[in-house]
Amino acid sequence: MLKIDFANLLSDAVGAGDGLTASDLAALAESAKMAHRKFSEWRASKDAIFFDVVSDPEIAKGIPEKAVQIARDFDNLVVLGIGGSSLGLRCLAQALLPAQWNLRTKEQRGGRPRIFVCDNIDPDSFAGLFDVLDLSRTCFTVISKSGGTTETAAQYLIAKKRLKEKLGDSWRKNVIAVTDPAKGVMRDIVIKERLESFPVPPMLGGRFSVLSPVGLFPAACLGMDIKAMLGGAREMANRCEVAALDENPAYKIGAVHYWFDAKKKKNMRVMIPYSDALMLASDWYAQLWAESLG
Secondary structure (H helix, E strand, C coil): CCCCCCHHHEHHHHCCCCCECHHHHHHHHHHHHHHHHHHHHHHHCCCCHHHHHHHCCCCCCCHHHHHHHHHHHCCEEEEECCHHHCHHHHHHHHHHCCCCHHHCCCCCCCCCCEEEEECCCCHHHHHHHHHHCCHHHEEEEEECCCCCCHHHHHHHHHHHHHHHHHHHHHHHHHEEEEECCCCCHHHHHHHHHCCEEEECCCCCCHHHHHHCHHHHHHHHHCCCCHHHHHHHHHHHHHHCCCCCHHHCHHHHHHHHHHHHHHHCCCCCCCCCCCCHHHHHHHHHHHHHHHHHHC
């Protein structure tokens, strides 16, 4: 169970001039009730689909079965994506896979592929990757809800060219797309090129998409327990459904941050993971924070 300790933010610890007083907390509790009503409206309109997607029984449909085939047929999984299509997955891989995953033999990896997440079109690093991979044993997962992301589109075109040169007409077997289920440039490519694909819920923002096929498919290919991941997410979602400030960790974190920023003029946030496995959680947190609040 995730626990959050607010003790050193209270006036009892740091004084009324710097910390939260009982009256401050009472005011925030009332604000939380209003925030809850607004959030409930967002959920009803699907604007907060990220909250409910973890309870969608179809969200991981077909992924475990395909992941088994990917692990059997490929030694390398290259994920092409940027922002929410890469940071969440990087964080999962660093946190949940054994250290030095890519340096381990396939037997040591439990028969699972190595993972390479490419979120930049830097020609040195991207071309260098092709120099060291056996393309016949490499699966490319291209992730773009619209297909219009410039970096990902460029990466896909380069990968397609290299695969066709190496494999001829069978290149399609080495590409999996994760994109909008019905529209967009990438969906058109999927149809035209007859590529296998998994859908991204249309209203799901990229920064929240790791618990959709965007993150679940690569995670399953690497042997992560995506059923347990979704179960943990649902457990947290249940904790965050209540209106009471002291019972809802998301509301309380948001309220405390707001109070110190707006009322106390203390607007700096520092996140320090002391575990190497959680280092990328800081990067992911920064993206979630900045893109959500502008």
